Amino acid sequence: MSLGTSPRRGDPTPPTAPDCAGCGVALGEPYGWCGNCRAAYCLACGRAHFCTPGCPAQGCHVGLCVRLVRGGELAAVWGLPAEGSG
Numbered sequence: 001m002s003l004g005t006s007p008r009r010g011d012p013t014p015p016t017a018p019d020c021a022g023c024g025v026a027l028g029e030p031y032g033w034c035g036n037c038r039a040a041y042c043l044a045c046g047r048a049h050f051c052t053p054g055c056p057a058q059g060c061h062v063g064l065c066v067r068l069v070r071g072g073e074l075a076a077v078w079g080l081p082a083e084g085s086g
Contacts, residue, residue: 014069020045032066032080041066046080 014033019026021037022045032046033039041049046066050056061079068075 014074015040016072022046022049029072030068030070032063033069033074034066036065040069043080043083047083 017026018031018040020031020042021039022041025042027040027042030043032041032043032049034041034046034049034051036051037049047063049063049066050060051065056062064079066080067078068080
């Protein structure tokens with residue numbers, strides 16, 4: 001299991017060489033990063049991610065809290081691209 005580099009609490013930098021918090025697969029870029037949960041996700045798991053079980057009841061949108069990591073950089077936009085898009 002690859003642990004990668006964990007960021008400090010409050011640091012917006014995602015880890016390098018993480019495993020998906022949803023399915024456990026070792027991640028390469030691009031991947032998703034939820035700064036709320038401090039967890040990395042493959043794109044499929046990231047698109048289905050809610051931070052807490054209460055998120056749907058609070059009106060949160062699935063996967064909107066996850067941002068794309070590409071080239072070691074965290075995307076400025078929230079959410080992940082739709083399946084099949086670049």
